[in-house]
Amino acid sequence: MTERARMIDLTIPVERAFLIGLDDPDDDRWPVERSLAELAALAETAGATVVGRASQRRPTADPVWYFGKGRAAELVDEKAACDFNVLIVDDELAPNQQRSLEKLLDCKVLDRSALIIDIFARHAQTKEGRLQVELAALEYHLPRLTRLWTHLSRTGGGIGTRGPGESQLETDRRLIRDKIKKVKADLADVEKHRATAARNRDRNEVASVALVGYTNAGKSTVLNALADADLYAADMLFATLDPTSRQVSLPNGQQAVITDTVGFINKLPHDLVDAFRATLEEVMRADLLLEIVDAADPDFLGQQAAVQTVLDELGAGDKPRITVFNKIDLLAVKGDAAPSTERAVFVSAVTGAGLHLLRERIADALRGQMVAVDAVVPYGRGELVARARTSGEVEERYEERGVRISGHLPEGIAAELTAAGRSTRRRGAVSH
Ligand SMILES: Nc1nc2c(ncn2[C@@H]2O[C@H](COP(=O)(O)OP(=O)(O)OP(=O)(O)O)[C@@H](O)[C@H]2O)c(=O)[nH]1
Ligand SMILES: [Mg+2]
Structure with a gap:
């Protein structure tokens, strides 16, 4: 049991990480250096120290080595040079790619998805959040069991390691599937309660607004500023995981409930989107979305595209939306350089600039409905x-x-x- 428990514990001890990514010549939205910089931030959030990084110019990953075979072999020298003990790959790896790299380098190999799931696991606070992350982790690990659970088949079969016509691995898979079923049932229970609470809120007829946006864009800070609240906001990725709602008074006297929730990221693992679907869908039932954009981030357009991808996946891509360009206090060009429009508002959640206009725009948009x-x-x-x-x-x-x-x-x-x-x-x- 303790062995099994350890299997799904994604906690990474302090590690020396080397990052690798593909420099896709057809992708000008996410230059590889930027993607690796974000991967480094993720690795550091997960507690690792980044000791080096490398990229290779190729449009798709090699099916066995991720990098080309020759370039992958050079990683052995890089390992000797910077003494890394974990390799982190910027894309989701197939189980066999992970295995061949682990054999080649004789160290742990993680991919972007595992890293993001790990961070979620660290930050989940509520019962529902923890169940959702556990579900995502189980779903993610199910097809990768061969690698994770090798110690169980190390004995090479024999008495007691086989059920009738069933290998140890199949037994392990079945155990994970059973666990998935149980977590899903527990989740369904928790979600039923939340759905009832949501219905009660709907009956109260208070307009609901959901904050969406790239992680670290300032969603929690914007809600704090609008509601004079004290939600946790921090310069880190995925500071917020669980939905939190606050009542906000609009200039016309109307009240609205604004909900803050998990941020999105480029290449957000599907297992996580699926596991969080129920919470996110509740948020998506809001009358209006406020898309918070970090206007001071050089990649804000790429981030907006990543947010759009997740919203589309959730079926909320066309919802009424106001785009809130946040952190204008950090821009070199100050003031009215980019005038706000009906559907785009420029604010600073830290200085308070533009927030009054934002409140008015929210009231206008809600009135329209x-x-x-x-x-x-x-x-x-x-x-x-x-x-x-x-x-x-x-x-x-x-x-x-x-x-x-x-x-x-x-x-x-x-x-x-x-x-x-x-x-x-x-x-x-x-x-x-
Ligand atoms: N200078 C400046 N910093 C800001 C502004 N708004 C937010 N920040 C900072 O940006 C960082 C992230 O803010 P959060 O509110 O935690 O961002 P979030 O979108 O909720 O992030 P996650 O919950 O991690 O997805 C914090 O360090 C904030 O202080 C702003 O208008 N100006
Ligand atoms: Mg937040």
Whole structure:
């Protein structure tokens, strides 16, 4: 059992890492140096020390050696020169590529996906987050069991290592599959509870806004600034994993719930996207997305493309969206050089510049999704009037029959108001 537990523990001790990546001549979006710089940041977040890096110009990976065979062989000399004890590859490796590199270099070989899953495992706080990461780790390791579990078949078979017609490896795979089933069932349980909470929120008719964006773009800092909150924000990758919501007052008096969650990254492992799908989908049900972009990052366009890829994968690529170019305090060109538009706002979450305009744009965008109402609510329904006041943009006038509410509201509460108005009229008609 302890052996098994260790198998799925991705914790990396302090290690001397050497990074390698492909310099794809057809990809001008992510130059290899930038991708390796990001991989170095990931490696350091996971606790490794980066001691060197190398790239080879080729469009696709060699099916056996990742680099070409000759260039891969040179890594042996590089290992001797900088004394690395782990090789980290910038793309997801097939199990056989990983094996051949491990044999060649006689050290551990990790890929980008394993690294990202490791960081997620370190940062997951909630039960749901931990289950999601565990699921991703199990799914990721299932096809790679041959390498990880070799010590179990080291005895080379024999009595007690085989079930009827079943090798040890197959038994191990079955155990992992059983574990996956169990984690999925536990997750489904946790998610059911969250879905109920979400439905209750929907019934409250408070508009919901979700923050999305590349990791470290400043999502948590923006939410802190908008909501005067104190969420964990840090100059590190994947500081936030679990969704956190805060209520924010907009300039028109409307309230909105803004949710911050996990950031995206280039080549985000599919196993993670799948495992986090349920949480992310809840976020994606929001009325509006705020895409936070680190305007001071030289790769912000590539980051936006990576974010778009994940949003498309989640089926949220076309959702109403405001693009928030953050960190303008770090730009050389200050001030109004790039004027904000209806769907793009320039802010600094640190200095507060542009935040008022952002609040107004959020209110405008939410108003665009509301319907016009003009209804008289009976005086006995004060609770409905109070909800209308914070759900949208309305005027209240006190009339003889009740409170006249006119303006714009989300569809659900608008329908309730109209129904309440009608029922008074009906009651009135009967009594006459
Ligand atoms: N100079 C400057 N730094 C900022 C600004 N907004 C955020 N930061 C910094 O950027 C770093 C990342 O901010 P976070 O808010 O943690 O970013 P995030 O998008 O939530 O990141 P993850 O949760 O890790 O995906 C922190 O060090 C922030 O202080 C800004 O407007 N200007
Ligand atoms: Mg964050």
